[in-house]
Amino acid sequence: MSAESPRRYLVTGGAGYVGSVVADHLLRAGHRVTVLDDLSTGFREAVPPQAEFVQGRVQDAEQVLDPTYDGVLHFAACSQVGESVVNPEKYWRNNVGGTIALLAAMRSSGVRTLVFSSTAATYGEPDTVPIPESAVTAPTNPYGASKLAVDHMISGECAAHGLAAVSLRYFNVAGADGAYGERHDPESHLIPLVLKVALGERENVSVFGDDYPTPDGTCVRDYIHVADLASAHLLALDHAHAVSAPQRPDPAERHLICNLGNGNGFSVSEVIDTVRRVTGHPVPAVTAPRRAGDPAVLVASAERARTVLGWRPRRADLADIVSDAWDFARGLRAG
Numbered sequence: 001m002s003a004e005s006p007r008r009y010l011v012t013g014g015a016g017y018v019g020s021v022v023a024d025h026l027l028r029a030g031h032r033v034t035v036l037d038d039l040s041t042g043f044r045e046a047v048p049p050q051a052e053f054v055q056g057r058v059q060d061a062e063q064v065l066d067p068t069y070d071g072v073l074h075f076a077a078c079s080q081v082g083e084s085v086v087n088p089e090k091y092w093r094n095n096v097g098g099t100i101a102l103l104a105a106m107r108s109s110g111v112r113t114l115v116f117s118s119t120a121a122t123y124g125e126p127d128t129v130p131i132p133e134s135a136v137t138a139p140t141n142p143y144g145a146s147k148l149a150v151d152h153m154i155s156g157e158c159a160a161h162g163l164a165a166v167s168l169r170y171f172n173v174a175g176a177d178g179a180y181g182e183r184h185d186p187e188s189h190l191i192p193l194v195l196k197v198a199l200g201e202r203e204n205v206s207v208f209g210d211d212y213p214t215p216d217g218t219c220v221r222d223y224i225h226v227a228d229l230a231s232a233h234l235l236a237l238d239h240a241h242a243v244s245a246p247q248r249p250d251p252a253e254r255h256l257i258c259n260l261g262n263g264n265g266f267s268v269s270e271v272i273d274t275v276r277r278v279t280g281h282p283v284p285a286v287t288a289p290r291r292a293g294d295p296a297v298l299v300a301s302a303e304r305a306r307t308v309l310g311w312r313p314r315r316a317d318l319a320d321i322v323s324d325a326w327d328f329a330r331g332l333r334a335g
Contacts, residue, residue: 018075
């Protein structure tokens with residue numbers, strides 16, 4: 001999208017990490033943005049100042065959406081794998097129930113374009129690496145299962161009610177983009193946790209399992225820079241608007257599912273070593289038991305996003321990703 005064709009978008013969960021970066025990219029592209037977030041895990045100051053802010057749950061979308069909106073970008077969800085294992089009902093209620101309410105609000109307001117924040121956790125333990133979108137979906141935790149359920153819901157909505165949608169299955173998002181970066185309370189993601197050790201805010205970082213079937217025994221993940229992720233969302237909007245045209249009635253064309261990742265895997269130990277090099281600080285690591293529901297390897301094949309959306313990651317180097325996250329973490333501490 002360009003500033004020559006401004007549109008109006010609702011961003012659910014736009015006070016969170018990925019949502020705030022995407023909202024900022026939309027604004028810089030010349031669009032109008034409304035952020036809907038209940039601030040249960042997001043931060044009010046993470047909402048870009050040019051965006052309209054509505055504090056509320058995704059279930060409140062019917063009070064916000066009207067026919068002046070051109071689309072929705074849906075990030076609002078619970079996203080902690082470990083928590084989903086011990087409290088699955090929360091994930092069905094929020095992730096699935098919340099999306100049911102959002103889709104109903106979109107139908108009643110006539111908003112027919114959606115980009116959904118899905119996840120690589122839908123694949124579970126993959127048989128093939130890198131993972132293509134054709135891989136069997138067999139989530140190993142309720143978080144991944146709830147996101148897969150939403151993907152199925154969206155396909156049904158596209159077939160029955162003419163929605164045009166793109167589901168983007170992220171792998172591990174990291175890094176920062178200017179004033180917008182990663183923080184959670186409590187923090188559970190690897191790179192910001194390791195950076196807290198480098199900042200002296202934690203004594204050590206836990207490595208959950210060192211006996212996985214990987215080269216060094218620790219889990220391997222595909223890290224994607226949050227700015228690259230944001231660019232994919234704008235391209236996904238372009239695609240969804242294109243397939244929403246009346247001359248494109250085929251339901252199979254109306255819901256595109258794309259993986260987003262760099263196609264390179266880095267182990268937990270490699271990430272910790274990279275943080276040590278980037279920051280110049282020692283980072284003590286302590287081995288802990290495996291976390292329930294953690295697959296050994298998740299690495300993306302993003303060929304569909306490249307060929308269909310024209311997406312290309314520009315910040316694929318792990319040291320660059322860590323450097324941006326390090327700058328953001330030090331800025332938070334200084335603030």
